[in-house]
Amino acid sequence: MTLTASDLRNLVLAALALAVCALLPFGGSGYWLGIGVTIVMFTALATSWALFSGPTHYISLATAAFFGVGTYVTGLGFEVLPFWSLIGIAGLIGAVLAALVGFATLRLSGVYFVIFTLGLAELVRQVITWGQNMTGQRGLYVLTDITEAGIYWWLLGLSAAVYLGGWLIGRSRLGFALRIIGDDETVAAHSGINTAFAKVMLFMVPGAVAAMTGAILAPRYVYIEPSLAFAPILSFQVVIMALLGGASRLWGPLVGVIPFTLLLESISSNFPNQTTLVLGVAFLVIVYFLPRGFVGLLEDARGGLRKRAGGMA
């Protein structure tokens, strides 16, 4: 692997940005740390979502299902195993679950995939609720000594790993294959790419990341039950944030996560009943006014500037 000068510069800048973000818990404000946790959580979720959906254009609504599975891994195992190993186990289970869903649906057209993932969280929720009824359990208490700052650092590390992974995939043969699939699936198949396999491989990334995010966040909930862990709204929030930012660039989702988290935060504290309406309007805004997200806006602006500069010279 060869790194150009600009690659090195970007890596150094990213490492610096990461170090600055890691200082947030020392700021002493519990409120901002809480928002910070939400932002890093959605950064990990939305960026990994865009890694799959950006090139393939498949809209995955399975985030909540993987996330919920992750919280249950921590909920069931935190007394027996160390926290870090639970995160790893959650990632593994998430990846396997994603592979199963992928093998069932990704061979077929995108619509089947959307529909299948749309109900996946609800399906897993029903099965777990049923299992709990059979064994007479209710919810699970997750009482650990993990602090909010600890959760924040774990999520920050996960986000950094997602960025690094996304960057590496973009440079790999798999990333190249996926770009071809996204442009024209028939061409990809004819040039010898196993399209279904490539898509399934890539879908395992958001599956694993969402499950790990759930595992990390479980201690924050203290008490978990199916309707909380598998809230389907999470999947939609992730889709909106990723598309609002723009799924075509690695850093795109981040540009959507920050403003939308702040917007949702202010809406849910001022008009708690209107969040659904806001999500709906956000979807419509994306489709009708921002089909390529903020990234598209920025690129258009940059292109316009360059054109103007070219015209003057």
Place this chain on the structure above:
Amino acid sequence: MDILITGLLLGGTYALIAVGLNLQYGVARIMNLANGEMLVAGGFVAFWLYTAGQTSPLLTVFLVAPVAFALNWLIYRFMLQPLVKRSKTRGQLETDSILATFGLSFVGVGLMLAAFGGDYFSYSFLAVPVEIFGDSYGANRVASFVAAVVICGALYLWLNQSRAGLAIRAVATAPASARLVGIDVRHLAAIAFALGGAVTAVGGALISTYLTLDASTGVVFTLKALIIVIMGGVGDVRGTILAALLLGIVETAVASLIDPGLTLAAAYILFLGVLLFRPQGLFGKAPT
């Protein structure tokens, strides 16, 4: 026997909803994920007119249908047609319409929450037992089933016998060629979308006579309708009806034999079976 008949009665109304969705997807090529909200809205109107004015839901249907038709026509004309025009490929239209109708669905839920609150709503209409083969069933279920059969039958005849139905089937099969023989595809797509919405809203008014709804249950019905459409085959009314009856029976069997909380799991098992073994639908031909 009990399960079979309850399932069939439920499946009848499912068929109505799924036929509505199938018209929208098969002809207008819009995967309408706000379909469930149209259903709940239809149910709300029936509930409201019944509790406020003791109007029978079977009469409300005649009000719901034209209003839903007009509303869906406007939605298609002003929100979805620009997407159809904009998109270069079928895949892009699918992604765009999925996102746009998700938006509509959330806006719909938000508006209904604001207007009616988050409570469950139900009313008792025709809650008297009717005896069929020695077991008794709610008269509201039977009445809804009969109404659904009448509407599905009328639609089926209209699509297969009338000239307009022929044109609509032509658009569903080959939109590009339909234009060449002088069919106004855009106009017909709008009509089919509106008709689909009207049928779904009527289904909602009927289902509200025996199921409890609330502002956010729409998505469950959307999901079931989608699964039925895929099982039955896109654009195939006969397949849709059979798939709906099958889903009704399987769901009722799971609910009464295993656990009432697992109905969606039952639908998923059917869905998975179709995806793995017959992705072209129960009666579809294998793609060549």
